[in-house]
Amino acid sequence: MRMEPDSTAVRTAMWRALHVLIDKPPHVLDDTLSLQIAGVDDDDWQTRPDMDPERTGPNRSSIVARARVTEDTVTSSGVQQYVVLGAGLDTFAQRDKRTVRVFEVDAPATQAWKRERLDDLGLLVPERLRLVPVDFEAGESWLDKVVAAGLDPAIPTVVSMLGVTMYLTREAISATLRAAASLAAGSVMVFSYSRPIEMAPPEIRPILEGAAKGAAASGHPWLSLLTPDEAASLARDAGFGDVHTETSADLHNRYFADRHDGLSPIGGEDLVIATVGGG
Template identity: 40%
Template sequence: MNEGQPSRTALSAAAARAAHPLVDDRPLIFTDPLAPRLLGGLADEMIGYHRSNGGHIILAGTRTVTTVRSRYAEARAGAFGQYAILGAGLDTYAFRAPAGRRVFEADHPATQEWKRGLLDAAGIPVPEHASLVPVDFEAPDGPVRPLAAAGLDTARPALVSWLGVAYFLTRDAVAGTLAEIGRLAPGTELVMDYALPPGLRDADGDAYAEIAARVVRDSGEPSRTWFAPDEVNALLKDHGFDVVENLTLERAVPPRAWRRTDALRPFDYFRLVRAVVTGRPVTG
């Protein structure tokens, strides 16, 4: 994000989650009841875009990817006593999670300060089981040290989600973060999304990517990195993970989620991968 400026991508993702139950037909893919409150005075305007232009490929596509990836990640949270959300943006899981499950939100310091202001304005308290941890993913020391300082028990398995972030970082920064996560306790699970390069997307994915590239570039948050699925699998293996599944949006949720009469359709630009830290020494 630009220093001192709200992240447009974080706002767009929160607006898409807030708009989904208001704009789209049933079955709902995912519900985030706190998203409209967190948007505060921006909620009517941003949700209004979805109400009036909900079939536009960018708006419908953003509702699709944000709801699918949130549902996919949160479905894994119940298996772990601690959950680290890297690049949390305006995610609200920490404020909906059951008591007793530690949740750590890691994001850019400016994003965290901005989010605290939105939480205060919305009257949403930060619960005792939640910690907002400032992290710079481009910094050489990575996210694990500040997470551990905030209370993440690195000797116990955790769920780590890293969604809507990797494509805005350099390849070196992605690899560095994966190396850090790969040194966490064996059994730690990572849920991550990534963007496909040209030639591997479907037609709708190409159309979404072309428009989205202009939007995020103009907002000062340009996409930087794309991966083929085999590249992601190899990178994870190199940093101490076993890949459990590497999925299209279509396959990341039950088939009944796509029995739809609205504008939401699975498109192939973003993929979701789930991998487990093995604890085996990394060679090479």
Template identity: 40%
Template sequence: MQTGEPSRTAYSAARYRADHQELERGAVFRDPLARAIAGDGSAGGYLDDDARRRMRLFIAARSRYAEDALGEAVAAGAGQVVVLGAGLDTFAYRNPFPRLRVFEVDHPDTQQWKRQRLAAAGIEVPASVTYVPVDFEHDALELALPAAGLDVGSPVFVIWLGVTVYLTADAISDTLRALGGLAGGCEMVFDYGLPQADVTPGQQAVAAERDRRLAAIGERWISRFTPDGISDLLHDNNFRVVENVPALALAQRYLGRTPTATAGPQLVRARLGG
């Protein structure tokens, strides 16, 4: 993103979630606030209809996967969730867990933009929400979170979607190291981009067009990992992989079928401790 401007990729993701509510009737992921915060207009205008549908379903599925995992963590005793790179995510404003505190972490410019959109849409900010302004490339997450009121001695669940591909490997490692220092324990879900050699020719064509569009707005994918590489990085920061989920497996899980191709990064669920 550009300093002084909100994240355009966050805007695009919000529009994909909103489009899913209308075009697939929220079959994978229900978000009644998606259109209100995203506004009018559809995402992925540079893609053909099939590619847009695949991307919509992936973005819906990754949100569904993360929030299902969060629900399991809350049932097991987690009372805090940190949404890293929250963008226009709406979980905090439809949170079904009365005792769950939500810490939204994002660049201050994006947070200011989001709060303006929330106000314009008439979406109330619950008392359970805390905004934590952080630039992942420069700010210390381990200082920002407790300063905002996070109880580092109690279990924390972390949702980190659509962010790591835009960060350097050092920034990703620093974030994992900060989360690995939480005394009360941490579980998280995040997504990551695969190396170009690990995707199909069709996915490579979509990726090339995506990269061209990102370059036009001053953004680009920076970091990519193999599943083994992400497992090693997590292990180095005291996390163990619970599940590493390809996008195709998400489609099978939530749609009951496997499409010939799908778009988007891969998801991983990890837990602190060994």
């Protein structure tokens, strides 16, 4: 069992921290804690090619925007349960000051590593955070596992799945959405998706093509690139009553329109926000 963080999760943590460290305020998301959890103590990490301030601007903008929308959804919905699928180095449980119970779902090796890191740093927050190991490759049900860990399926819950769908088949995406749609009325599913590369702005396509090649080379090829209509249809077919999309342009208008540094998530991931209806 590999006892080290996933490289994609570490890169995401770095981009979230980089936003705070080099981009001008106001910051869309204030999170450098995930960098601490990752154990990145090399002072030269910002000189890595994948941390280039200009070239990676769209990446880190998209990363912080999708997280901000999701966390705003948790806050505005008033739910007391939040499930993070593919949690990686997420730090909502440490940064949020309310009483929301957080269930972080990820691969067993990742969760074992993260539990050790949080213990070492004194950040486990046991009264509010449950680290839930799920072996998806073995066919384990994330919903069964989080219920066993203490989630009450009879009360509204927010479920997020960010930066994951491109690595899943459409069948796997649908199965995940159906499980979330079986939760109590008022529950909300937030998931991100990437469009086909040819739909991206021309200046963004080389970045996406490079990312796709890198993902394939690392053994994690992109399996599902979706149009907004396709992504929304997957949510409706899974049983959600109210479904709407937040495109990368929408995220720009929400969080970046008044900036003067050119930072923008346009061309990055879009979001679907789907709500479970009543009866």
